[in-house]
Amino acid sequence: MNWPQRFEAELVRLGVQPVVARRLTADTAAQAGEHDADPDGFFGPAHLYARHLVAELQTPAAGTAPERCVPGQVMLQLSGVGKRYRRRAVFSGVDLTVRGGEVAAIVGANGCGKSTLLRICAGLTPPSCGTVHRTRRVGFVPQDGGTAGWLTAEEHFTLFGAAAGMVPRKAISTGTHLASLLAWRPSRVQPVQELSGGTRQKLNLVLGELHGPDLLLLDEPYQGFDQGSYLDFWRQVRSWRDAGRAVVVVTHLLHELQNVDHVLDLGAVAGRVA
Amino acid sequence: MTPRPWLHGFLDLCLLAMLRERPDYGYGLAQRLAAAGVADIPGGTLYPALLRLEQQGLASPSWAPSESGPRRKYYEITPAGLAALQAQAAEWRAFRDGVDLLIGAPVR
Numbered sequence: 001m002n003w004p005q006r007f008e009a010e011l012v013r014l015g016v017q018p019v020v021a022r023r024l025t026a027d028t029a030a031q032a033g034e035h036d037a038d039p040d041g042f043f044g045p046a047h048l049y050a051r052h053l054v055a056e057l058q059t060p061a062a063g064t065a066p067e068r069c070v071p072g073q074v075m076l077q078l079s080g081v082g083k084r085y086r087r088r089a090v091f092s093g094v095d096l097t098v099r100g101g102e103v104a105a106i107v108g109a110n111g112c113g114k115s116t117l118l119r120i121c122a123g124l125t126p127p128s129c130g131t132v133h134r135t136r137r138v139g140f141v142p143q144d145g146g147t148a149g150w151l152t153a154e155e156h157f158t159l160f161g162a163a164a165g166m167v168p169r170k171a172i173s174t175g176t177h178l179a180s181l182l183a184w185r186p187s188r189v190q191p192v193q194e195l196s197g198g199t200r201q202k203l204n205l206v207l208g209e210l211h212g213p214d215l216l217l218l219d220e221p222y223q224g225f226d227q228g229s230y231l232d233f234w235r236q237v238r239s240w241r242d243a244g245r246a247v248v249v250v251t252h253l254l255h256e257l258q259n260v261d262h263v264l265d266l267g268a269v270a271g272r273v274a
Numbered sequence: 275m276t277p278r279p280w281l282h283g284f285l286d287l288c289l290l291a292m293l294r295e296r297p298d299y300g301y302g303l304a305q306r307l308a309a310a311g312v313a314d315i316p317g318g319t320l321y322p323a324l325l326r327l328e329q330q331g332l333a334s335p336s337w338a339p340s341e342s343g344p345r346r347k348y349y350e351i352t353p354a355g356l357a358a359l360q361a362q363a364a365e366w367r368a369f370r371d372g373v374d375l376l377i378g379a380p381v382r
Contacts, residue, residue, distance in 0.1 A: 024325070031321050033344035034301035042317050049318060056322035057329060 010050035055242040072100030075215040075246035081130030103247045108266035139213035149193030153186035164211035178206045198224030218249040290359040293351040
């Protein structure tokens with residue numbers, strides 16, 4: 001399939017009516033034509049621009065009353081989840097429901113089990129009690145690690161893409177585009193161990209999103225980001241939300257909480273146990 | 275040039291203001307924004323904004339042939355667009371005056 005076909009197919013997959021998708025595809029081809037550019041270079045990978053456009057069209061214009069999209073289906077549901085190590089209860093009785101189009105924040109002091117809870121959400125750590133239901137397509141971004149120091153960023157894209165059934169070319173173009181949204185242009189030859197801590201975090205973030213998951217689980221993924229990257233990150237969170245995905249983010253930055261739909265204060269939950 | 279986060283809230287206003295002057299197509303609007311020193315705006319930001327104006331009935335499109343290359347989609351401001359422009363321009367002026375007030379005397 002060529003760019004316009006992939007673009008149109010992705011629009012339809014995202015729920016745009018076929019007639020409208022056809023019209024948007026024709027428009028988009030003409031727009032790239034105005035600039036004498038090919039659409040791939042001008043708009044980036046077809047499926048990503050399709051998602052961006054759908055999210056933009058759902059955003060109200062400035063000056064009109066903001067209307068948030070209606071929360072979609074449940075992507076993550078925790079009921080009565082607890083974790084204990086030997087006889088020490090870390091937390092218990094955690095309930096949390098996150099739907100598509102919602103952002104949840106997990107907050108609390110160091111050592112109260114935020115990262116453990118996120119790993120339980122991801123299915124990487126079993127809970128001691130309670131139940132976890134999650135959607136099938138999940139992206140998990142750990143606080144650090146998960147990358148191989150001697151491989152380049154592109155090799156990571158290919159590797160993680162292959163695990164999700166993506167061909168190398170698509171994995172690389174998707175990864176490169178997602179990196180550009182975080183103001184990062186990966187070098188083709190530099191092994192990851194030579195990257196700064198903040199840039200390695202960007203790589204982690206891109207890898208978590210590469211396969212277009214419906215549920216994103218992020219563990220303080222902005223450590224080491226400069227101010228601009230930090231703003232880019234929260235803009236990304238909003239655009240995922242507006243595209244109907246569910247986001248769970250572990251954070252200690254309280255001033256970001258006005259932008260989220262649910263706040264789970266694990267410190268308060270743990271305090272109740274003790 | 276102004277970093278993009280600033281423009282984001284006022285892009286619609288700028289587009290409507292340019293369309294009030296005369297109907298135009300995407301590339302022309304991008305050129306005018308750049309020439310005014312407001313922003314070098316990427317296509318992935320401009321065209322979704324234009325489609326949004328169209329969808330909300332603030333601008334109405336029409337296709338016109340071009341001397342070179344593919345036909346162009348020209349946008350014309352609608353009465354609803356003019357009303358939105360007026361409201362947003364008032365908001366912008368209040369915002370600008372507030373920032374000016376905070377900055378105080380011109381910085382040397």
